[in-house]
Amino acid sequence: MKRSKSSPLLHLSKLSIVSSLAAILLSNTVLAESYQSFSALNYSHNKSSFNRTNANNENKSDSISLYSQYFFDERQALGPLSEFDYINKASNLYASLSNSDSESSASYNDQNYSADDNNQNVSIGGQWITHNVIVGASYSHHRYDVTTNDYSFDMSDNYYSASLGYFLSDDLVIRADYFDGGGGDDYFSYSASYNWQLAGTDYIGFSYNVDEDFDIHQLSSRYFVSLTEDSYLVLGGNYIFDNSDNWHADDTWSINSSYYFNTKTSVSVYYGKDDYYGVSANYFINSNYAVNLGYNSIANDKNEADSDGYHLGFTAQF
Numbered sequence: 001m002k003r004s005k006s007s008p009l010l011h012l013s014k015l016s017i018v019s020s021l022a023a024i025l026l027s028n029t030v031l032a033e034s035y036q037s038f039s040a041l042n043y044s045h046n047k048s049s050f051n052r053t054n055a056n057n058e059n060k061s062d063s064i065s066l067y068s069q070y071f072f073d074e075r076q077a078l079g080p081l082s083e084f085d086y087i088n089k090a091s092n093l094y095a096s097l098s099n100s101d102s103e104s105s106a107s108y109n110d111q112n113y114s115a116d117d118n119n120q121n122v123s124i125g126g127q128w129i130t131h132n133v134i135v136g137a138s139y140s141h142h143r144y145d146v147t148t149n150d151y152s153f154d155m156s157d158n159y160y161s162a163s164l165g166y167f168l169s170d171d172l173v174i175r176a177d178y179f180d181g182g183g184g185d186d187y188f189s190y191s192a193s194y195n196w197q198l199a200g201t202d203y204i205g206f207s208y209n210v211d212e213d214f215d216i217h218q219l220s221s222r223y224f225v226s227l228t229e230d231s232y233l234v235l236g237g238n239y240i241f242d243n244s245d246n247w248h249a250d251d252t253w254s255i256n257s258s259y260y261f262n263t264k265t266s267v268s269v270y271y272g273k274d275d276y277y278g279v280s281a282n283y284f285i286n287s288n289y290a291v292n293l294g295y296n297s298i299a300n301d302k303n304e305a306d307s308d309g310y311h312l313g314f315t316a317q318f
Contacts, residue, residue, distance in 0.1 A: 033081055033263075033287055034074040035317040040067045046296075046309030061102035069094035078201040078224065080232055080260045081284050081317070086195045086205035086222060087173055093126035112149075119144045125161070134165030134175060171195040188212040202226060215244040232260040268294075275299040280311075290315045 043064050050057040073090040077083060100119040107113070125138025143156040165175030172194050180186045191209040198204065202225045209218040220238040227233055236256045242249040254272030261267075264284035271277045280294025292315070297308040 034076040036072075036074050037070045038068070038315070038317045040313060040315045041065070042067075042311060042313040044309060044311035046307060048307030057104065057106040059102060059104040061100055063098065063100040065096060065098035067094070067096040077263070078232075079226060080263050080266065081287060082266070082282060082290070083224060083232070083234070083260075086203055086224075087171065087193055089129060089167070089170075091127055091129045094124070096123045097121070115146060115148045117144060117146050127163070132167040134163065134167070134173070136163035136165075136177075137161065171197060198225075200226060211244075213244070215242070217241045217243075230262045234258040234260075264290075288316060288318055290317075 041064075043062075045060070045062050047058075047060045049059070069092055071088075071090040071092045075084045075088070075090060078085070098119075098121045100117075102117045102119075103115075104117070105112070105114045120143045121140060123138060123140040125136065127134055127136040129135075138161045140159040141156065142159065143154070145154040146152060160180040161177060163175055163177045165173055167173050172192070174192045175190070177189045177191070178186070179189070189209060189211050191207065193205065193207045196204045196206070203223075205222040205224075207218075207220045210216065218238070218240045221236065223235040225233050234257060237254070239251070239253045241251050252273045254270060254276065256268065256270035258266050258268040264287075266282045268280045268282070269278070276296075276298040278294055278296035280292060282290055282292040284290040292313045293311065295308070295310045297306070299306045
């Protein structure tokens with residue numbers, strides 16, 4: 001019985017399938033965007049008011065900021081161009097500039113007051129990560145000028161921070177931070193973050209932070225999931241338990257969510273205690289430049305205070 005010979009057309013068909021698979025794999029590799037530098041220019045406007053029987057306050061402010069950060073290793077996007085690993089493992093440097101102008105007016109027992117404030121801040125910092133060890137530091141110079149009814153003054157202060165951390169595993173990091181708030185007001189805080197990796201790029205992240213006196217505890221979580229080939233969902237939450245003896249000590253919480261229609265377009269919402277809410281949208285013009293805008297509001301019935309505002313931003317990443 002003669003063995004049948006393979007058809008040349010069958011060989012060509014197999015080669016075509018292999019070539020197509022290779023092309024798809026190579027295409028996915030090319031399409032997986034990665035970046036090392038991130039810069040953002042933001043503007044925000046806010047108005048707030050505080051009203052009681054014998055006292056009221058009105059305030060409006062305009063702020064502009066410029067922020068830039070450079071990573072020594074590339075960070076690969078998880079699909080959406082603004083989403084990356086929950087725990088960063090790349091050494092980096094950053095710098096920021098900000099300026100804020102505000103006008104306020106107040107009355108108390110038929111006495112009227114007004115003030116104009118200007119705040120400027122310059123910050124630099126970074127993290128060096130090697131052999132599972134994290135060493136970080138930052139410096140900020142803050143200056144503000146205040147003009148009121150009867151007098152004016154200006155002040156400046158310097159702030160420093162240092163951090164030391166260690167990766168217990170690729171998905172678990174612990175860290176201690178030291179802050180010098182100026183004027184001898186210094187303190188420590190301690191934190192831990194864990195990344196529970198799910199299928200593909202999906203994950204659930206957890207972070208815990210506590211002050212040196214173990215009075216203020218902060219727990220946050222973030223869930224990132226791919227819904228379809230192009231759409232993604234992010235769910236997050238934050239809770240702060242404040243057991244300190246500060247007069248303004250109070251527990252707070254917030255939840256947030258972002259939906260990505262595709263890798264370049266998303267909408268986000270958040271809601272928190274005292275009817276604090278906001279909505280925003282982000283759109284990448286191409287793989288490097290994006291614009292965003294948003295609105296936020298808070299209505300604090302307990303303190304008879306409310307505020308609302310909007311923000312605009314432009315980002316660039318390469």
